[in-house]
Amino acid sequence: MAFIALGINHKTASVDVRERVAFTPEQLVEALQQLCRITPSREAAILSTCNRSELYLEQDHPSADEVLAWLAGYHNLSLEELRACAYVHQDDDAVRHMMRVASGLDSMVLGEPQILGQMKSAYAVAREAGTVGPLLGRLFQATFSTAKTVRTDTAIGENPVSVAFAAVSLARQIFSDLHRSQALLIGAGETITLVARHLHEQGVKRIVVANRTLERASLLAEEFGAHAVLLADMPQELVNSDIVISSTASQLPILGKGAVERALKQRRHKPIFMVDIAVPRDIEPEVGELDDVYLYTVDDLHEVVAENLKSRQGAAQAAEELVGAGVEDFMQRLRELAAVDVLRAYRQQAERLRDEEVAKAQRMLQNGTSADEVLAQLARGLTNKLLHAPSVQLKKLSADGRFDALAVAQELFALDEGSDKSSQ
Template structure:
C-alpha cells in the first residue's frame, strides 16, 4: 500500500493555470473512474476548489509520474507545464498534507473553515464513483478527526477571516460607508453565503443575489433580506451595483467587458468594485482595463488576507503539532493493520496443524491407547509441526548470510541468550 497526494494550489500556480486544471462537479465521477482505470491507482479522490486541485490516491506501488501524465492529458496541458506547478507528497507526507489541508493550514486564508466541507464533499463524490476503498476511507476519516481536533483545541478558527471576509474588508477600504452601497452577488454557494453574511453585518443598503436557478438564489436571499434574480437579469442590476462579488462553477465568463461598459455609462462612471473569487474566472480579465472599475481576483486578496491573519498565527503552531501527531498515529495504526493479514494466515495454519494432531490423538484414544502416551505424542507432534516451516526458513536464511533476518526472528520470537538452556560440557 502507498499513498500519494499531488496537485497544484495558490502557492504553486497562477489563477490561469488553476482554472485549466480545475474539475467541474459534473466531471468528477467520470474523472475518478478513468483515473483508476488508466493508472495504477486502486483508490482515488479529487479535491477541486478555486485555490487548489488535488488528487489523493492509494496504489500498490508509487507511480506519481503516471498520475501526473493522466492529469495533463485529461486537461489537455503539456506535462512540462503541469510539472512546473505541481507538487507530490508520498506516504507519511501525503497523510500529513491531507490533514493540513482539511485543517485550513494550507489555505490562502489560514484556518478558513470551508475547506473541511469541501474535503468531505470530495470523499462523498469518490464514494459515489466507487473509487474509495478501506485504506483511503480510513485516511479520510482520520483526516476529518484531525481537522475537528484542530478546530476544537486551538483558536485558529475563532476570528472571521476568509476570502469572503477579505473581499468585504477590501470593499470597506474603497467605500467608506457600506451602508450607502448596493451589492450584487453572483452565485449561491458557500463563499457567496459568507459574503452575504459579512455584507449584511456591515449594513449594506441593498443586496441582490443572482444565480442560475432562482430557487437557490431565493433561499440565500431570504436569510439576509436580499433580492433574488436570475443570471439573465445581471445587466439590469449592474447599473445599480456599487459592489459585485462573483463565485460560481461556470466554465465560461458570466460578465463581459461590454456589459460592464454599458452599466458604467448608466452610472455616469460612478466606480464599481468587483471581486472575482471563481476559478475558472466569472469576470473577463479585460473588465479590469476599464476606468472606474476596481477588479480583484482571489490572487489579489493576498495582502488583505495577510493583514487579517495576525490573530491566527499563534494558533497555527499548536495546530501543526496536532496534525503531526495525527499523521504519526495514523501511520502507526496502518502498519499495525498490515500485520493483521499475516497474523490471520498464521493463526489459520496453526489451527489446521492443531486439528490434524488432535484428530490423530482422538483416534489413538479410541483404539485404546494410553492417555499419557497419547498426550505426550500430541504435544511432540504439534511442536514439531509448528516449528518445521520456521526451522527450514531460518536454516536457509542463515546459509544465505541473512543475519538481519536471524536477528529479526530472535526479536519476533522474543528470544535472548538468557532464555536458552545451556547444557554443561
C-alpha cells in the same frame, strides 16, 4: 502499499492554470473511475476548489508520473506545463499534507473553515464513485479527526477570516461608508453566502443575489433581507451596483466587458468594485481594463488576507504539532494493521496444523491407542509442525549471513538469550 497526494494550488499555479485543471462536480465520478481504471491507483479521491486541485491515491507501488500524465491528458495540458507547477507527496508526507489541508494550514486564508467541508464532500463523491476502499477511507477518517482536534484545541479558527471576508474587507477600504452602497452577488453557494453575511453585518444598503435558479437565490436572499433575481437580470442590476462579487461553478465567463461598459455609461462612470472569486473565472479579464472598474481575482486578495491573519499566526505552531501527532498516530495504526494481516495468516496456518493433529489423535484413540500416548503424540506432532517452517527459514537466514533477521527472530519469539545458553 503507498499513499500519494499530488496536485496544484494557489502557491504553485496561477489562476489561469488552476481554472484549466479544475474539475466540475459533474465530471468527478467519471474522472475518479477513469483514474482508477487507467492508472495503478487502487483507491482515489479528488479535491477541486478555487484554490487547489488535488488527487489523493492509494497504490501498490508509487507511480505519480502515470497519474500526472493522466491529469494532464484529462485537462488537455502538456505534461511539462503541469509538472512545472505540480507537487507530489508520498506516504507520511501525503498523510501530513492531507491533514494540513483539512485543518486550514495550507489555505490561502490560514485556518479557513470551508476546506474541511470541501474535503468531506470529496470523500463522499469518491465513495459514490466506488473509488474509496478501506485504506484511503481510514486516512480520510483520521484526517477529519485531526482537523476537528485542531479546530477544538487551538485558536486557528477564531476571528472570521476567509476569502469572502477578505473581499468585503477590501470593499470597506474602497468605500468608506458601505451603508450607501449596493452589492450584486452572483451565485448562491457557500462562498457567496459568507459574502452576503459579512455585507449584511456591515450594513450594506441593498444586496441583490443573482443565480441560475430563482429558488436558490430566494433562499439566500431571504436569510439576509436581500433581493433575488435570475442571471438574465444582471444587466439591469449592474447599473445600480457599486460592489459586484461573483462565485459560481460556470465553465465560461458570465459577465463580459460589453455588459459592464453599458452599465458604466448609465452610471455616468461611477466606479464599480468587482471581485471574481470563481475558478474558472466568472468575469472576463478584459473587464479590468475599463476605467472606473476595480477588478480583483482570488490571487489579488493575498495582501488583504495576510493583514487579517496576524491573529492566527500564533495558533499555527500548535496546530502543526497536532497534525504531526495525527500523522504519527495514523501511521502507527497502519503499521499495526499490516501486522494484523500477517497474524491472521499465521493463525490460520496454526489452526490448520492443529486440526490435522487433532484428527490424527482421534483416529489413534479409535484404534485403541492409550490416551496418554495419544496426548504425547499430539503435543509432539503439533510442536514439530509449528516449528518446522520457522526452523527451516532461520537456518537459511543464518547460512546467508542474515544475522539481523536472526536478531529480529530472537525478539519476535521473546527468547531469553541467557536461559537459552544455560540449556545447551
